[in-house]
Amino acid sequence: MYKGQSGMWSWLLHRIAGLGILLFLLIHIVDISLLGFGPKVYNEGIALFGLTIVRVISLGLIAGVLYHSFNGVRIILIDFWPKGARYQGVMFAVVMILTIVCFLPMAYFVIAPAFGINPGNMAAGM
């Protein structure tokens, strides 16, 4: 009844995305702690995020964050909205569409520099 249907896949994806985001968070806390070692050390650490392979991993992170966010709202609606459980399948489809629609423009900005394109976000800071 549950296995193999949207309920199972949404649950599994939510868990995998959550664990992936947590792993990134722990790495991120360490790379930010390099601030305490001055500009040279910190910038060397951050430079890794500009590598193409890390940009590709960042795409996974962004997709994971978007999915986990939207599916989190779906879970809350199932819990608190009386009709939530009835529409969980429809809401899963909405979650997937929202994830893809939000992911694509963000992905462009993240990956464009790997192809030598400046999407206009590499100028002076702030």
Next chain:
Amino acid sequence: MRVATGYGSRPTSGGFETFSWYFFRISGIVLIFLVILHLLLNHVSTDVSCTSYQLVSIRYENPFWRLYDWLLLTLALLHGMNGLRIVVDDYVRTRGWRLTLQSAVGILTLVFFLLGTITLITFHPVVGSLGPNCIK
């Protein structure tokens, strides 16, 4: 035995698992806004290669961003580590391993919370050598 899943119908029994259930949902809603703005600021409006020491120094002159990042750190870490606790609960069936791993989750949470908090509080830019704007 009541197994913590973080899912399922609203718990009413009280106690830690009920608190955990509500914490996931409340911190989750707050995190959606905090994390998505954080991603837009550091991966979209500014490329990640430009989130340099210089940019952080400018940003952290304003205590608002330190507070913002500390809130992000605290909520994301507690939300994520609580999730990991439930994953351990779900898959580790041996008593000894369960206790060991749950303790590790607790210790890791504290260590990373302190590392992040200390970084945010003690950061003082090295004036005169902020480094480049963007890192190539």
